[in-house]
Amino acid sequence: MDEQHERADGPFRARGGPPWRRGGPPPWAPGPSWWDHRADGGRLPWRSTVLVTVIVLAGSTMAAHGRAGDRVGLDVFAYLLLVLASVQLLWRQRYPVVIVYGTALCATVYLAAGYPYGPVFLPVALGCFAAIVAGHRYAAWGAVALLWAAHTVVGHWLYGYLPPPGDGPAAWAQEAVVAAWVLAVVAVSELVRVKREQWAQARVERERAARRRADEERLRIARELHDVLAHSISVINVQAGVGLALLDSDPEQARTALTTIKAAGREALGEVRQVLDTLRAPGEAPRAPAPGLDRLPELVEQAAGAGLTVGIGTGGKRVTPAPGADLAAFRIVQEALTNVVRHSESRRAHVQLDYRQGGLTVTVDDDGPASHAEAGGSGNGLAGMRERAAALGGTIEAGPRPDGGFRVVAELPLAPPAPLSEDSR
Incomplete structure (x- = not known):
């Protein structure tokens, strides 16, 4: 998207x-x-x-x-x-x-x-x-x-x-009075000029900050929509191909594929509606909670509908991340699995969550090799993952594994970063 x-x-x-x-x-x-x-x-x-x-x-x-x-x-x-x-x-x-x-x-x-x-x-x-x-x-x-x-x-x-x-x-004293009057007028005028320039500059800075917040909000919404639609449409695309291929030879399997398409479409519509609700009612809390790592089983089920078997492993003492980190981790896993469905011939993937002091490492592996078929998409998936991690103060590394396949590693802080002041921005 x-x-x-x-x-x-x-x-x-x-x-x-x-x-x-x-x-x-x-x-x-x-x-x-x-x-x-x-x-x-x-x-x-x-x-x-x-x-x-x-x-x-x-x-x-x-x-x-x-x-x-x-x-x-x-x-x-x-x-x-x-x-x-x-x-x-x-x-x-x-x-x-x-x-x-x-x-x-x-x-x-x-x-x-x-x-x-x-x-x-x-x-x-x-x-x-x-x-x-x-x-x-x-x-x-x-x-x-x-x-x-x-x-x-x-x-x-x-x-x-x-x-x-x-x-x-x-009298020269009279000239001194006139000179003092002139200096006073000039000084007051200069003071007002400087104040007006400061007010104008402050107004410009407020407008820039408002535009920056609007840009950041648009980028956030675009990332959300991309992640939701890219994953769901990938599942729908795979299942549509399966359904068409088996429509005549195995109608029951084709029915299963259509059922998966319906479920993926319903899930995508629900999440898109949640994003759009925040636009229609600014300032109000969303009616549904943002997705997080507790919904990984749903991702696994959706990936299974697309023919991908996903294993999940956990290391370290599990803690509940901050809402922003929880959502980012979920979206990164979702996008990584979407890329496996689109770009890899592997039918297996593994998600590893390693909790450490103050941070979370998310690793998504597939065995490859890469698929050479046209996968579609906008090419913004990895960029979106990096933007999500960077917004929290984390990092993303993605690339081929030495033994084949592909690996995505995200390092995310569990707590939200300290807000930046206007001067530091």
């Missing part, structure tokens, strides 16, 4: 895959280019922009009343600059680079004209924040650095040429 592996997209499957599979950028990618009109999905942050505009206008008006005579009073040009600086924030998500430089330019012209300070830096801070969070760090740093440099030049060298008349040089 062929095992096909495809990636699971989890909750995105019904919508055609996650956004970055449908042409959009991945969530961990840097922010969009400043000319990208789709950055915010077409919605403008007008509520926050209106709030910022009201705060800037009201705060600047109060600052103008508080510093009457010290700075130039607000006029139409001042209000235009304040409104322009604030309204630009409507497009801070679409054009973060343009907006951070635009707000910085408005603030520079406003201060150079001698108007009172007030909350004029608030639009610059929000524009810088938007640019850094969007991934345009150097553009945001450059804009606020130019604002601080322009403020320093105006306050210490060009004050004599700019309003208000008779103004003196600015």
